[in-house]
Amino acid sequence: MKILAIPFTVDLSYRHGIAPSWWQLFKALNEVGTEVIVTPYAGRCIETLWWKSYENPCWSQIAIIRFASRRFFKPSSSTLHSQRLGTTVLKAIIQPKWREHLERIFAKERDISAVLMLGVPINQFSGIPNFITKEFGVPTFFVEGDMPVALPSYQKSHIMSLNYYLGADLGEYDGFITNSKGAINSLKSLGAKRIHVMYYGADIELFTPLRMKKDIDIFFYGGGTGEREDWTNYLITRPSTELSQISFFVGGPPNTYKTSLGRAKMVGEISYSRFKYYCCRSKVNLNITRRHHAYVYASSTARLFELAAMGCCIVSNPLAGMQEWFNEGREILVAHNAEEAIELYRWLIGSPKDRKNIGENARSRVIRDHAYKERARELLSFITIV
Numbered sequence: 001m002k003i004l005a006i007p008f009t010v011d012l013s014y015r016h017g018i019a020p021s022w023w024q025l026f027k028a029l030n031e032v033g034t035e036v037i038v039t040p041y042a043g044r045c046i047e048t049l050w051w052k053s054y055e056n057p058c059w060s061q062i063a064i065i066r067f068a069s070r071r072f073f074k075p076s077s078s079t080l081h082s083q084r085l086g087t088t089v090l091k092a093i094i095q096p097k098w099r100e101h102l103e104r105i106f107a108k109e110r111d112i113s114a115v116l117m118l119g120v121p122i123n124q125f126s127g128i129p130n131f132i133t134k135e136f137g138v139p140t141f142f143v144e145g146d147m148p149v150a151l152p153s154y155q156k157s158h159i160m161s162l163n164y165y166l167g168a169d170l171g172e173y174d175g176f177i178t179n180s181k182g183a184i185n186s187l188k189s190l191g192a193k194r195i196h197v198m199y200y201g202a203d204i205e206l207f208t209p210l211r212m213k214k215d216i217d218i219f220f221y222g223g224g225t226g227e228r229e230d231w232t233n234y235l236i237t238r239p240s241t242e243l244s245q246i247s248f249f250v251g252g253p254p255n256t257y258k259t260s261l262g263r264a265k266m267v268g269e270i271s272y273s274r275f276k277y278y279c280c281r282s283k284v285n286l287n288i289t290r291r292h293h294a295y296v297y298a299s300s301t302a303r304l305f306e307l308a309a310m311g312c313c314i315v316s317n318p319l320a321g322m323q324e325w326f327n328e329g330r331e332i333l334v335a336h337n338a339e340e341a342i343e344l345y346r347w348l349i350g351s352p353k354d355r356k357n358i359g360e361n362a363r364s365r366v367i368r369d370h371a372y373k374e375r376a377r378e379l380l381s382f383i384t385i386v
Helices: 019-031 059-072 080-108 128-136 181-189 229-242 272-281 291-295 302-309 338-349 352-370 372-383
Strands: 002-007 035-038 114-118 140-144 175-178 195-197 216-221 248-251 265-268 282-287 314-316
Touching: 002 019, 019 035, 019 372, 080 128, 114 128, 128 140, 175 181, 175 372, 181 195, 216 229, 216 272, 216 338, 229 248, 229 338, 272 282, 272 302, 282 302, 282 338, 282 352, 302 314, 302 352, 314 338, 314 352, 338 352, 352 372
Parallel strands: 002 035, 002 114, 114 140, 140 175, 175 195, 216 248, 216 282, 248 265, 282 314
Antiparallel strands: none
8 A cells, every 4th residue: 555645744853743753653654564655744855764755845935934934923813814814825825836746746656545634734735635536536634633722713823823724624535533532523513524533652662661770750841831831830840849859850942931840950952862861761751731632532642652652650630531541540640739749759759669560551551552553554444444
């Protein structure tokens, strides 16, 4: 089987949070016998051992738009008219190039079985799925990894950060694949015909335990405190203030942390290649999920599965639907307030054997149920029944 994949980006220099997960999925598809061709919406395409690449046809245009949005525009509320105008302008720039680009790819790759669009601005590609079906007779599927926050009802839109679902027709796609079970009804209301829930996972060969000295007590890495202020306060700020004998380290862009972190030490941004070293150096790793992902049932995020695959002992904020992925108490621990967090930290820091058992249980669960090779087979089963 041959799949053409159009992700938002595979360029890790974009610091786009979902890109590493697309890498893992494409690698897994290759490893289960699927030929993968990748051509991205943004950034340069990367040639790898696991996929063949075609360059982004709108690289320069998207780069200019991205630069302008960061340099000259600040987030502000915008009218529905402004949103529609912005989408119309971008479609006029992007669509002609993409149609020509797809024609060239299909002329060279005559046996493509399916097209996957992964997290691209869906309303900028309106009409493209019908074009693919009419011209090439190939089914098209949309893979969304940022539900529920990608939905219009969750967007805090502004002129240069468009609501990508505004005016989109999800019914154009032969199937819609989402990371969130709780988003299904909203997707149906937007016209999605066939919906499949595919949770995040982890590449168990990439995210593997490393034997390292555990010189960090508590570690968290994330893109700031936005929409997780309360959980950051009771999982980091208050405990780090009260537990002076325990070290807390926090990674991520410093300007995105808008609240006090108590005694926690900021270590700044960490490269993808160094992320697992910090995790494996830490006795306890925190999973602090943003509000909407936590409240909407079974809205999976990548970090939880990556930490578990590395055999980390994880303490998390409460997540609706956690039981879909892990057994609380055996494979992951949950703190509902600062008092519970402090009690857990005191126990875990003094109990290396218990930490090790919890981490090993979590990794075993990922190997059994959440490895990306299993996700790849799951995806192939869905797209081949069309």
